Amino acid sequence: MRSFLSTVLIVLVAVLTPLSALAVWADREIGDTDGYVTAMAPLASDRDVEDAVADRVTDEVMKEFATSDAADEVRSLVHDAVLSFAGTDAYRTAWNTVNQAAHTAVEKALTSYEGETASVDLAPVIEQLKAQLSKDGVPYAHEIPVGDATITVLDHDTLGSAREVFDTLQLAGVWLPLLTLLLMLSVLLVARHRLPELALSLAAGGLLLLLAVALARFLALNDLPLRVNRPAADAAFDALTATLRLTAWCLMTAGVLVAALVRRGRRRRAGARPAVGAGSGVEDSVPHTAS
Template identity: 65%
Template sequence: MRSFLSAASTVLLVLVALLTPLSSIAVWADREIGDTDSYVPTMAPLASDPAVQNAVADRITDEAMKKFDASPFQEGARNLLHEAVVSFSGTDAYKTAWNTVNRAAHTAVEQALTSNGGDSAGMDLAPVIEQVKQQLSDEGVPFADQIPVERTRITILESDKLGVVREVVDWLQIAGVWLPVATLLLAATAVLFAVRRVRAVIGLGLALAAGGALLRLAVTIGHGLALDDLPPDVDRPAAGAVYDALTATLRTTSWWVLGAGVAVAVGVWGFQRSWLPWARER
């Protein structure tokens, strides 16, 4: 009976290690990706990211240059407009427009990451372009008043292999808080089943640390897969910045879980090595 309980405890601890990263992703998918009020603040720092600013400026400049002919000063006009847009991207007006764009784009991102379908997600830069045009026109930048304010889409997520990702994220959103609760119950059961509970608590700490490490590994691998699968016309540095912003919470969670697991394991091990022998002698 003792050997059975010991084996059962070990199996449960392995399950805890495997379910810890899935639980973290489930909460992330439900509370961050699935909620507009959480998604917008998550994407807000990208307004100050140089790669994203450059990608937005490229897109706005390309669209603007299609609408008017500045020959023989075409290249010079393009560079001037591009630099002006990049300069404007550091203003509060730009950041406000950026948040407006992301709030509108959230539904498309959520649909692309769930079973609702869609192989890509993007954002309409029209609110940003409107602010850019107004600001640059007020500053007297040449050709600024000719910038067309119309639907201009920039792709932030695109893949022809999103099927598996959608299935996983959709399932995790359904799991929601139940998966973390189940993981906690398994952890408690593993300790209760253990013949030597102090060792079981140490094992639980190691299982949590392993789960945190697996979560960090999954985020790292996901970054590579996401960029490798992008079409050639999508700006990779900007896409990488978007991925990092979306998964920032997961990276932070992975380090907290790993650190907490190591702290529990080392703390209980130290307690077992020092205080218990002293207590027996007393």
């Protein structure tokens, strides 16, 4: 009976481990503004995102110079200036600002059915760029418009049923991880000798988590509208799920390592045990025949 119960608990741990990681991620990273901004911060130095921002800002600026004889010159100047500006502290600060503002839209896109598409408004970036170029004496810099210039982070129509899963996991919060921890402790209480199997169940949970992230990436990014910059969307998804992938690899590595070490230790202890009858003095008790 104990063997069956421990097996059921071990299987539950393997299933609940990736769900627990997703619940914590949904609650503490996506559901929290500071966590979201921190997750998106590395994109400030991502080349694909920099190109997407440069293209979007340049397109917005060129609306004011479409009929100008200097249009080509201005386009090249602005595009190069944005890419150069992208390496500055001012750009990173502006990037964090726009993501802080975008967090509400991202969370709403993941949890609601109101047709919301999460976008990042690049107006603060353009404002910083305009000020920097004007300061450097770049021609036409003072004429750069600061209007609505957005890039899409998440498209509502591509989320589908994943929205229900995310909403449920976000509500689960820390309760699901606590339940998983209690199940792990239960396994150790019921059948402590099954620690290697428990460790491997954590590794299996990490593998399931990695597969879940890969599947979500395919479903979310496979059929994006033409208005969405695919490389930038890929980078945004990878930034948002970086913690999940790291957690998955840690679970797999730790699980396999613990299982291997426990089994190795048991084999060593078994090999060190004396054979039955060894050193028992049986030979000494046999009487010797006098010669």
